[in-house]
Amino acid sequence: MVMIETKAERMVINMGPHHPSMHGVLRLIVTLDGENVVDCEPVLGYLHRSMEKIAENRTIIQYLPYVTRWDYLATMFTEAITVNAPEKLANVPVPRRASYIRMIMLELSRIASHLLWLGTFVADIGAQTPFFYVFREREMIYDLFEAATGMRMMHNYFRIGGVAADLPYGWIEKCEDFCNYFTPVIDEYEKLITNNPIFRKRVEGLGTITRDEAINWGLSGPMLRGSGVKLDLRKVDHYELYDELDWDVQWDNGGDCLARYLVRVKEMRESTKMILQCLKQIPGGSFENLEAQRVLAGPKSEWTGMDYQFISKKPSPTFKVAAGEHYVRVEAPKGELGVYIIGEDSVFPWRFKIRPPGFINLQILPELVRGMKLADIMAILGSVDIIMGEVDR
Amino acid sequence: MYGGIDLQRSLIEVLSSLGLPTDVAKVIWMLLPMAVMVLGVTVGALACTWLERKISAAAQQRIGPEYAGPFGLLIPIADVAKLVIKQGTIPAKADALLYTIGPALVFTSIFLCYLVIPFGQNMIISDLGTGVFFVIAISSIAPIGLLMAGYSSNNKYSLLGGLRAAAQSISYEIPLALAVLAVALMTNGLSTIDIVNQQAEYGILSWNIWRQPIGFVIFIIAALAECERLPFDLPEAEEEIVAGYQTEYSGIRFAFFYGGSYANLLLAGLLASILYLGGWELPFPIDRVSDALGIEPNTAWWQVIAAFIGLTATLVKTYAFIFFAILLRWTVPRVRIDQLLDLGWKFLLPIGLANLLITAALKLTFPFAFGG
Numbered sequence: 001m002v003m004i005e006t007k008a009e010r011m012v013i014n015m016g017p018h019h020p021s022m023h024g025v026l027r028l029i030v031t032l033d034g035e036n037v038v039d040c041e042p043v044l045g046y047l048h049r050s051m052e053k054i055a056e057n058r059t060i061i062q063y064l065p066y067v068t069r070w071d072y073l074a075t076m077f078t079e080a081i082t083v084n085a086p087e088k089l090a091n092v093p094v095p096r097r098a099s100y101i102r103m104i105m106l107e108l109s110r111i112a113s114h115l116l117w118l119g120t121f122v123a124d125i126g127a128q129t130p131f132f133y134v135f136r137e138r139e140m141i142y143d144l145f146e147a148a149t150g151m152r153m154m155h156n157y158f159r160i161g162g163v164a165a166d167l168p169y170g171w172i173e174k175c176e177d178f179c180n181y182f183t184p185v186i187d188e189y190e191k192l193i194t195n196n197p198i199f200r201k202r203v204e205g206l207g208t209i210t211r212d213e214a215i216n217w218g219l220s221g222p223m224l225r226g227s228g229v230k231l232d233l234r235k236v237d238h239y240e241l242y243d244e245l246d247w248d249v250q251w252d253n254g255g256d257c258l259a260r261y262l263v264r265v266k267e268m269r270e271s272t273k274m275i276l277q278c279l280k281q282i283p284g285g286s287f288e289n290l291e292a293q294r295v296l297a298g299p300k301s302e303w304t305g306m307d308y309q310f311i312s313k314k315p316s317p318t319f320k321v322a323a324g325e326h327y328v329r330v331e332a333p334k335g336e337l338g339v340y341i342i343g344e345d346s347v348f349p350w351r352f353k354i355r356p357p358g359f360i361n362l363q364i365l366p367e368l369v370r371g372m373k374l375a376d377i378m379a380i381l382g383s384v385d386i387i388m389g390e391v392d393r
Numbered sequence: 394m395y396g397g398i399d400l401q402r403s404l405i406e407v408l409s410s411l412g413l414p415t416d417v418a419k420v421i422w423m424l425l426p427m428a429v430m431v432l433g434v435t436v437g438a439l440a441c442t443w444l445e446r447k448i449s450a451a452a453q454q455r456i457g458p459e460y461a462g463p464f465g466l467l468i469p470i471a472d473v474a475k476l477v478i479k480q481g482t483i484p485a486k487a488d489a490l491l492y493t494i495g496p497a498l499v500f501t502s503i504f505l506c507y508l509v510i511p512f513g514q515n516m517i518i519s520d521l522g523t524g525v526f527f528v529i530a531i532s533s534i535a536p537i538g539l540l541m542a543g544y545s546s547n548n549k550y551s552l553l554g555g556l557r558a559a560a561q562s563i564s565y566e567i568p569l570a571l572a573v574l575a576v577a578l579m580t581n582g583l584s585t586i587d588i589v590n591q592q593a594e595y596g597i598l599s600w601n602i603w604r605q606p607i608g609f610v611i612f613i614i615a616a617l618a619e620c621e622r623l624p625f626d627l628p629e630a631e632e633e634i635v636a637g638y639q640t641e642y643s644g645i646r647f648a649f650f651y652g653g654s655y656a657n658l659l660l661a662g663l664l665a666s667i668l669y670l671g672g673w674e675l676p677f678p679i680d681r682v683s684d685a686l687g688i689e690p691n692t693a694w695w696q697v698i699a700a701f702i703g704l705t706a707t708l709v710k711t712y713a714f715i716f717f718a719i720l721l722r723w724t725v726p727r728v729r730i731d732q733l734l735d736l737g738w739k740f741l742l743p744i745g746l747a748n749l750l751i752t753a754a755l756k757l758t759f760p761f762a763f764g765g
Contacts, residue, residue: 019635123632131453202726375633375727
């Protein structure tokens with residue numbers, strides 16, 4: 001018996017680096033069978049700038065302005081890891097006040113990153129409007145950053161042993177205002193997005209990663225927590241003073257794009273809660289208070305003590321990276337951001353290996369999109385949350 | 394063409410009195426409503442583009458265009474001027490003929506549909522007996538143009554967009570036709586004029602939306618899909634296939650697509666208002682007004698006023714639909730291709746059939762209310 005065989009020719013389509021939804025310069029070589037994705041191969045390197053090699057020829061202070069260009073949406077984290085690495089290597093103490101300032105900045109930065117992720121993720125699915133809403137709140141965070149650091153995105157704020165400057169007058173109140181304003185705004189987003197039937201249909205059960213897969217692929221951050229692994233480096237590594245705050249790791253069992261969305265939204269709420277706690281607990285309170293106390297109690301009082309400083313000791317431009325090697329990591333919004341540093345008691349690090357979360361999380365993309373529809377590539381890629389500046393470095 | 398007055402006859406009489414043969418006068422007359430219609434539709438479509446900008450801006454907490462003319466009203470003109478003087482490139486490996494025919498075909502088929510769209514009792518180019526059937530038939534030509542454009546561009550994104558457009562149009566044409574058929578069943582005719590007149594008796598209460606609520610919903614969904622508006626704008630989904638079949642287009646050819654899509658939206662709005670919202674009828678019979686004011690309904694000046702009121706009523710209803718479509722576009726995400734087809738074939742089609750059956754049954758049972 002003769003069977004009529006219909007065979008459609010496969011189409012190889014080149015998405016990117018200039019495709020509208022490739023989050024910068026990612027390139028995907030997608031093999032399509034009609035609308036179905038047969039295969040997908042990511043091509044990286046269009047934004048490679050030799051960030052690791054540059055680090056080997058710079059002192060830490062010189063290198064700090066470069067690092068905000070890795071993940072340019074969560075800039076505080078890149079600075080934090082760059083100063084944490086030599087700090088831990090040389091055992092530089094960080095004053096409690098400085099640590100609190102750092103935590104506030106990190107959590108604000110996490111909210112800013114998640115906000116922009118939310119905008120692009122929903123835009124990838126086709127709803128353009130939330131993108132403008134998230135920029136409204138993100139601008140407020142950047143205004144806070146500008147007030148404290150002088151820059152909106154490329155702050156150059158963290159220093160070995162603390163931060164570059166204390167918080168300015170009135171900053172703590174402004175930050176508190178923002179936090180109180182922000183929680184209802186998240187409710188507003190959720191009203192608009194979370195239960196929208198079209199959104200639900202597009203992301204529910206899509207790009208599912210099981211718990212084991214997530215661990216085996218080395219995923220981290222919301223990608224891992226969205227698959228039911230309750231791992232957060234802030235709890236695991238006990239860095240800064242996160243243990244002094246009352247907060248929970250946000251996670252979800254779904255493993256799909258919706259779970260990752262929910263985890264990130266919950267993290268924004270949690271971060272707001274943490275910032276409010278930090279603002280209450282920060283040693284010395286607002287800078288106005290600290291200054292007044294210092295004037296009142298004189299130069300020998302406790303207010304000039306170590307706890308109330310914003311930096312332990314101004315780092316010398318020729319700060320030597322101590323001999324030894326060390327891996328340090330922080331919980332960045334995208335996942336585990338780590339640096340493997342090798343020092344040889346010179347002003348330059350001998351090796352400065354960056355472990356970007358986006359790069360590692362991106363690996364699973366071809367696995368997830370195989371067999372899906374063309375439109376699902378964007379939803380899944382959006383839920384992975386990559387920043388090419390960090391993936392390519 | 395205007396109001397209850399037979400403008401056609403008066404114009405022909407005037408021209409004949411000037412010494413022109415009656416046949417020539419008729420030809421001149423024929424050109425006039427066409428020119429008015431093409432111009433009117435173009436202006437209406439341009440107004441839609443301005444509304445799109447302004448409403449999306451309002452939804453996104455922006456201001457939108459404001460420097461080009463008052464409230465940015467000149468932006469559509471600037472758009473057209475820019476597109477007209479722009480070089481119209483044809484990709485080296487494209488099929489130049491199909492590439493050019495594509496947009497023209499889309500544009501023409503949409504404008505042809507306006508032949509049977511009434512803006513008032515006599516404000517229609519031609520009151521065909523087949524009315525709405527003509528609209529459905531002619532608007533089915535547009536996807537061929539889209540497919541042509543997508544295929545001839547020799548671009549993979551364009552091809553995907555063209556195929557999506559074809560698949561989408563085919564699947565949503567049928568529910569649309571079924572919804573319209575139910576209305577035609579109640580009217581006992583396909584003529585657009587008859588459909589409106591049938592809704593005229595008791596003002597707002599006799600509008601088809603009350604008798605065809607399911608049909609109205611089906612029509613709205615299918616019309617949005619036919620117009621390729623979000624949540625059904627898959628053929629030009631920017632995040633997925635760049636700009637779909639329009640990817641390679643520029644200049645005047647792109648303007649055809651762009652203008653055509655807004656003219657199509659306007660057409661959908663007009664159809665919605667004619668089929669379900671009583672067309673040019675006010676929420677109360679306009680005769681009541683003339684009775685209350687003590688005016689003879691056949692007075693010439695009253696006829697002119699009534700015609701203008703009717704025209705305004707049509708446009709208000711139409712732009713209400715367009716406002717809804719624009720707001721929807723800037724609120725919801727996009728569906729996926731398989732979900733789109735599922736919705737069309739597995740949901741709207743059965744519901745549409747059921748609606749048609751129910752309408753027929755109701756017509757037999759309650760002939761006074763369902764146009765027996």
